[in-house]
Amino acid sequence: MAFQTEFKFVLPKGYVDKDGNVHREGVMRLATARDEILPLQDYRVQSNRAYLVIILLSRVVTKLGTLNAITSNVIEALFSADLAYLQEFYRKVNEEGTSMVKVTCPSCGHNHEIDLGIALGES
Numbered sequence: 001m002a003f004q005t006e007f008k009f010v011l012p013k014g015y016v017d018k019d020g021n022v023h024r025e026g027v028m029r030l031a032t033a034r035d036e037i038l039p040l041q042d043y044r045v046q047s048n049r050a051y052l053v054i055i056l057l058s059r060v061v062t063k064l065g066t067l068n069a070i071t072s073n074v075i076e077a078l079f080s081a082d083l084a085y086l087q088e089f090y091r092k093v094n095e096e097g098t099s100m101v102k103v104t105c106p107s108c109g110h111n112h113e114i115d116l117g118i119a120l121g122e123s
Contacts, residue, residue: 023065
């Protein structure tokens with residue numbers, strides 16, 4: 001089995017482009033040390049530390065719908081639910097190396113593993 005470096009996801013809400021098209025399906029790659037270091041030199045991060053997540057996600061999200069490029073402007077325009085989802089997805093794939101999470105069914109109590117990249121986006 002090959003080492004997985006890219007993970008598919010589906011945003012809960014989706015990015016709405018200037019033409020009104022909604023982009024929900026995307027791909028995030030694993031972050032490199034450079035991805036985490038270079039944004040610290042960005043003037044926007046230096047003046048507002050909270051901007052770090054915007055720059056970081058714009059580097060590691062490699063695909064979102066049919067968009068040609070994922071820029072900081074795209075990440076800035078996401079709904080807050082989608083930004084929170086991508087932050088958690090980033091943490092999960094970079095710290096644990098998987099998008100799988102263990103959950104317990106509230107009805108029957110059975111334990112399951114679900115793919116965070118697919119399951120959350122299907123609501």
